[in-house]
Amino acid sequence: AQKVTQAQTEISVVEKEDVTLDCVYETRDTTYYLFWYKQPPSGELVFLIRRNSFDEQNEISGRYSWNFQKSTSSFNFTITASQVVDSAVYFCALGGKETSGSRLTFGEGTQLTVNP
Amino acid sequence: KAGVTQTPRYLIKTRGQQVTLSCSPISGHRSVSWYQQTPGQGLQFLFEYFSETQRNKGNFPGRFSGRQFSNSRSEMNVSTLELGDSALYLCASSAGGVSQETQYFGPGTRLLVL
Numbered sequence A: 001a002q003k004v005t006q007a008q009t010e011i012s013v014v015e016k017e018d019v020t021l022d023c024v025y026e027t028r029d030t031t032y033y034l035f036w037y038k039q040p041p042s043g044e045l046v047f048l049i050r051r052n053s054f055d056e057q058n059e060i061s062g063r064y065s066w067n068f069q070k071s072t073s074s075f076n077f078t079i080t081a082s083q084v085v086d087s088a089v090y091f092c093a094l095g096g097k098e099t100s101g102s103r104l105t106f107g108e109g110t111q112l113t114v115n116p
Numbered sequence B: 001k002a003g004v005t006q007t008p009r010y011l012i013k014t015r016g017q018q019v020t021l022s023c024s025p026i027s028g029h030r031s032v033s034w035y036q037q038t039p040g041q042g043l044q045f046l047f048e049y050f051s052e053t054q055r056n057k058g059n060f061p062g063r064f065s066g067r068q069f070s071n072s073r074s075e076m077n078v079s080t081l082e083l084g085d086s087a088l089y090l091c092a093s094s095a096g097g098v099s100q101e102t103q104y105f106g107p108g109t110r111l112l113v114l
Helices: none
Strands: A003-005 A010-014 A019-021 A024-026 A032-039 A046-052 A059-061 A064-069 A074-079 A088-096 A110-115 B005-007 B010-013 B019-024 B031-038 B042-050 B053-057 B064-068 B074-078 B087-094 B109-113
Touching (some): A003 A088, A010 A019, A019 A110, A024 A074, A046 A059, A046 A064, A046 A074, A074 A088, B005 B087, B010 B019, B019 B087, B019 B109, B031 B074, B042 B064, B042 B074
Antiparallel strands (some): A003 A024, A019 A074, A032 A046, A032 A088, A059 A064, A088 A110, B005 B019, B019 B074, B031 B042, B064 B074
16 A cells, blocks of 8 residues: 655744755555645645656755655655745655556645744 | 635534535546545545546545536535544545646635534
């Protein structure tokens, strides 16, 4: 069965610090997809990034960067120079043929608080 | 392009009642998935509809049901409400192809069962 683990329940940083959110996954699929979503207090899940299992190239988008390593089954997310507006719950999610269709398996989420 | 919309945004019901939630996907998207989010269980998949057919189902009792209309709009229904059904119900839409595509979520419906 698919499983996603976000070991960090809560992280608190001061504005402008860099912060990395960890995500470890388990799947029997050879083709699978990984996602990061952000959930601000309003409740809506906001899509951040999608990666497929064939693409291990790490990506940087503005202050965000992602580190995908198949060898360790990890898909970590880093925010550089954090801002108060980054405060939210961040979810890592996994999808693939093991569960079929569009079903996503989510991690428990990491509550990030950025203090001014 | 308009995002995923969900109605109503808030609901208060009492035990034993039933409730219907509605979701309108992004224009052109044919797949709609529903998730339940609670503090104790986190985000859990309920079911997915594609072209008016249920394509996937999570581990929820039969009190939870859904349907999809020809315009891809979807509804989910919960009958005989229990206190534990209090949750944020999120709807997500995607194009619905064979591969795992990005799902875009709506703002959710917060259901409180008293």
